[in-house]
Amino acid sequence: MRIAILSDTHGLLRPEVVEHLKTADAILHGGDINQQAIVDGLRQYAPLYIVRGNNDKEWAVDIPHDLTVTLGGVIFCMVHNKKEVPADLSGVDAVVFGHSHKYVQEERDGRLWLNPGSCGPRRFHQEITMMMAEVENGEIHVEKITIPHKVK
Numbered sequence: 001m002r003i004a005i006l007s008d009t010h011g012l013l014r015p016e017v018v019e020h021l022k023t024a025d026a027i028l029h030g031g032d033i034n035q036q037a038i039v040d041g042l043r044q045y046a047p048l049y050i051v052r053g054n055n056d057k058e059w060a061v062d063i064p065h066d067l068t069v070t071l072g073g074v075i076f077c078m079v080h081n082k083k084e085v086p087a088d089l090s091g092v093d094a095v096v097f098g099h100s101h102k103y104v105q106e107e108r109d110g111r112l113w114l115n116p117g118s119c120g121p122r123r124f125h126q127e128i129t130m131m132m133a134e135v136e137n138g139e140i141h142v143e144k145i146t147i148p149h150k151v152k
Contacts, residue, residue, distance in 0.1 A: 001025045001072040004046070005131035005142075007080075007098025008032040010055065010120035013041050016147045017119050020132055021045040026071050030098030030116065031056060031080030033063075053080040053098065068092070072135030082115070094140060103129045105142055112140060122149055 004021050007030030021027060024046040031053025033039055042048050049071075052063040066079040066086065077092040079085050081099045089095065094112040103117035117129035128147040133140055 001135045003028060003071060003133045003135055005096060005114060005116045005133055006030070006119050007096075007116050007130075008053070008101055008118035008120050009038050010034045010118070011038060012120040013038055014119060014128075014147060017130060018045070020130065020145060024132070028069075028076060028078060028096050030078060030096050032098060032120070033060065034120075035059065039063075049076075049078065051078045051080055072140075073138035074135050074140050082113075093138070101126050103127065103144060105131070105144065112142070114142065119147060 002024050003026045004024040005028045010032055011034035027042055027046050027048045029050040031051045032055045034055055036059055049069045050063055051067050052060045052065055068077050074093045075091055076094050076096055078096045082097045085095055096114050101118040104115035106113050116131040119128055119130040122128055130145045131142050132145055133142045
């Protein structure tokens with residue numbers, strides 16, 4: 001199973017991101033979507049699992065604050081801000097979060113912590129990034145995707 005992991009699109013669905021979404025069996029979005037049109041656009045490509053970010057206001061009341069989903073035998077816990085990860089992560093294999101716009105892929109206490117960074121508008125001179133993951137039989141392998149920043 002191929003999973004696209006992204007966050008902090010902030011109202012922008014880049015063509016380079018769409019190319020990766022076309023190969024995905026599922027999409028995980030760590031919040032700060034900013035508009036329903038992005039949600040609708042993402043749903044065209046694969047089943048979408050999404051959480052609400054701090055910039056997702058009235059329009060996003062039906063999007064959960066946190067979500068736990070099992071894909072390919074891997075249990076993902078999703079939340080926008082890492083500070084709001086539930087205290088009890090029993091059984092969780094990977095935590096997906098966003099908010100900081102900084103790419104993180106680290107293993108701690110036998111659990112994978114994944115922040116795909118931001119693939120929306122570039123801010124703070126940071127990279128534009130997302131993740132693609134291969135998940136099978138409870139194993140996960142993550143690839144960092146860096147989208148080139150075009151100088152105008």
